[in-house]
Amino acid sequence: MCFNLTISAWFELFADIGFDVTGFHELYAPEGATGTRAAIPAEWARQYPVEFVWHLQKPG
Secondary structure, three states: OOOOOOHHHHHHHHHHOOOEEEEEEEEOOOOOOOOEEOOEEHHHHOOOOOEEEEEEEOOO
C-alpha cells in the first residue's frame, strides 16, 4: 500500500510546521526517455509528474 498527501495537503503541512514554500517544481521524464524507472513507464512519466522538488524557507 502506498499513501501520498495531496499537493495542497503538503502546502498546509509545511505552513503548519512553520515553513514557507518559496518554490515548487513538478518533474517529468524527458522526451525520448524509454524503459521503466521505479515501476513507472517512461510513456506515463512524460505525461504526469513523477517527482516533486520543494524549496522551503524557515522564517526568522
